[in-house]
Amino acid sequence: MSGEPEVHVEFEARLKAYEGLPAAATGVGRDLVNEPMIRHWCEAMGDTSPAYTGPDAIAPPTMLQAWTMAGLTRRPERTAAYDELLTLLDASGHDAVVATDCEQEYLRPLRPGDRVTFDSVIESVSGRKTTKLGTGYFVTTRTDVRAGGELAGTHRFRILKYAPAHRPSKPVERRPRPVVNRDNAGFWEGVARHELLIQRCAACRILRFPWLPGCNACGSPDWDTVAATGEGTVYSYVVMHHPPFPAFEPPYAVGLIELAEGVRIVSNVVGVPYDEVRIGMPVRLEFRRYDEELELPVFQGVGP
Structure with missing residues (x-):
């Protein structure tokens, strides 16, 4: 030694x-x-x-x-x-x-x-x-x-x-934790209250998502928020088959959701078979708990 x-x-x-x-x-x-x-x-x-x-x-x-x-x-x-x-x-x-x-x-x-x-x-x-x-x-x-x-x-x-590092194996794999920082902490605080918050520029009033420290349109650093209604449509999507990740069970659909407010968010499309997800499909926001610490906004497919 x-x-x-x-x-x-x-x-x-x-x-x-x-x-x-x-x-x-x-x-x-x-x-x-x-x-x-x-x-x-x-x-x-x-x-x-x-x-x-x-x-x-x-x-x-x-x-x-x-x-x-x-x-x-x-x-x-x-x-x-x-x-x-x-x-x-x-x-x-x-x-x-x-x-x-x-x-x-x-x-x-x-x-x-x-x-x-x-x-x-x-x-x-x-x-x-x-x-x-x-x-x-x-x-x-x-x-x-x-x-x-x-x-x-x-x-x-x-x-x-x-x-x-060698770690003991865990009996249950947990989903990765989101990275929370000073620029997006308010978004995750809203999720904890079951609100999907969208940033709004205090100067030009343009909505933006994901959260940013300043406005892309006018450069203003000042902003407030509006709560999304939760209504939206599938703008685009992919179906994940491979590679498999711990805590995820492929195949599953990941959608680029266009909210009624005009901004887009990436999230899972749930409640419908992955092979029935389509561009233009109406979806509605819900909050799904995955473990004792993690709750995420996802989008439920809405039938015709």
Whole structure:
């Protein structure tokens, strides 16, 4: 046991040696910055800002990473040093991975037609950390994104490479808990009262969902809420067959529900067979309890 701390010190020194080495070199975006991707992004995010349309359009700043992503293929720009670091962590038993957070800094807007280039560096490898997931190491990479040779933004991405903690098996699997933060806590407080609350901008009075810290339409940070009537229709849906997840029993229908108020919410469609769910089907809000802690808004299919 006396040699165990020395082993950790030596191993962490090996990890630290990768700091400052490139993780990706001379990367080039697969596509030019383009209007269709900007439009798809804005539609998915519900962002109607006029800055992203028209002849003087710019790309939403938060799309910074989108122009450098490889999709399902491995990018040739990824370096041997980054692969070696991950292999070293895998071989030491830290073979599970989870993305933990990212940080972005914007220096100049990207516009349709820009060709994005980028380089990444292994910025830091933490000391050994103990988390609820297990013991492991945080690896942070920094990607500098350029357009026309000019630095447009910086993207820091952090992962945890860890050895999963051994936990006793639970006789009953529980559904994942929703992430509650300062921006959406009011929504979950409403759910506890069996209210489905929609944010309303205090300035332009536009309704928005999901909850956001500011208005996409006018930028105002001030808002109040209105309670949904609970009436809606299935705008779109998918039926989940695979892969199976603990506490879920496929097949089941997940719907994008358009509420009578005009906003949309993703939730389960219940009370009708999964293969009878249809676009345009009327649904009605109900609150379903899944365990002693978790109650969620779901939508009951309404017959003709």
